Amino acid sequence: MKSKLFYAVSIMNVVMFSFYFLSFREKQDNDLVDKILKVRGLVVVDSLGIERVIIGSPLPTAQSSFGNRIYPREKGAAVSGVMLYDAEGQERGGYVTDDDYGNVFLTLDSKTSQSFLAIAEPNGSTALQLWDRKGINKISLETTDGQADIVLKRNNKTVKLYQDEK
Amino acid sequence: MKSKSVILTGFFLLYISFVVRAQTNDLFIGKLTAINPASYTDVVFMGAKDTVLVSTFSGRIAMRVNGLGSEKVIAVLNDEIYSLAYNPVRKEIAAGTLESGIIVIDQKTGKRLKALRLKTTWSVSLLYADDFAYLFTQDQKGNRYIWDVHRNYRELPVSSKMPPGRMVKLDKDGLLTIVSTRKIIIWDIRNDSTVKETDVVLSRFGDMDQEGNFLSVDFNTCTKYNSITGKNEFTLMHPDWLRDLKDYPDYEDMVRSAPEDFTKDGLLIMKDYNLQLTMVRFARDKIFTASIDRSIRVWDKKSGTLMRSLTGHMATVNKIKVNAAETQLVSIDLKGGIKFWNV
Incomplete structure (x- = not known):
């Protein structure tokens, strides 16, 4: 049970960290000329x-x-x-x-x-x-x-x- | 296994805190204010000389020491500060604010001790009595306030008999100096009676010395009123605008082609530019006048002769104050500059 919880937390962490990095990439690439x-x-x-x-x-x-x-x-x-x-x-x-x-x-x-x-x-x-x-x-x-x-x-x-x- | 989970959970929480922190920034502000955060708004001596308190529109109260380049911040109020007064006996600072009335602050801890409400608007000139027993001011609508410092700043009722005008000085005997455009009145607050009344023609009250002479300011002129003769003695005006153009690319050529247009210190003399005066002060045998031309001029108090021009401020000199012994002048400007001058 503890092992499952450990893996669940780890996967969630990796997913959220990926979103975090992607959010930075989006900001840097965002061209506001047409906004x-x-x-x-x-x-x-x-x-x-x-x-x-x-x-x-x-x-x-x-x-x-x-x-x-x-x-x-x-x-x-x-x-x-x-x-x-x-x-x-x-x-x-x-x-x-x-x-x-x-x-x-x-x-x-x-x-x-x-x-x-x-x-x-x-x-x-x-x-x-x-x-x-x-x-x-x-x-x-x-x-x-x-x-x-x-x-x-x-x-x-x-x-x-x-x-x-x- | 348990310890791994704890470590992982810890990392997860740390990560969340980083994300939250990354999302918050100071790109957005709550409201448009149009304040100048660099400007000093008031200055007041703390000690005999060399140490002063300064305030800013952004709500900072700080200590500045002659010769030291940095501030020691004492308190930060969430409001615009327009005026300061300092009580060296109780080590208390009184600050006049835009929206919070008068805030009394412990100088040592920076903590708020008291908030004194005003009926309307705000105060731009806040003063302690000579013996620091009273704090007094007036708001922008002319309502006058006197607080008893020793009774936890209890507000005293202002007598309906008190003549109209601005309160500028309260001595240890309870004699209050009130100025209006037509009269200067010495009012006894203990007996509710007029002690002395002088008919005058004042544009804007500037300062009064121990002999009862006073200075009146009308845009770019300052007139000295002699209390013995009962007449205006002379009128002062900055004769020129001294501009520092040393950073201009063609500065050397300008000096070479017209050296008579420059001072010994290399400042361009712009004759007949007589800019507005901001503040005037008596100090010993001199009169000091500050201006939006970024200079302070020193005049002989008896003759009105221009003795010296004090330059170096990079913006409008908005306040000048003299210490109690009249041996030192401090000046502040709208870009956060401060200078100490020996009288």
């Missing part, structure tokens, strides 16, 4: 382990320029897409859609504030805006149904632009 990856998030890190690119749904909330979070993780406006971070881990821009209103944004940030925005709203309105840190110098291109505007603000004063010149 489709389906995930909730993807993080690219640099040599220091600092996260430089995140593709996610939803993306994590932003941090202040000092590193700490501005909003609780769960309570920020939920956006999904691609976010870029600099070598110090600071958020510097993204290409995202939001879960609520339905806008799509492309943003670029300095180390202290956002300074570039391209946005398309669900109703067809679009805007392209550039501004300085304090927002007193600003260029804005906006379109809505039946309307197109260029707004130029210098030192907090709107620069008058001539329209319909002949």
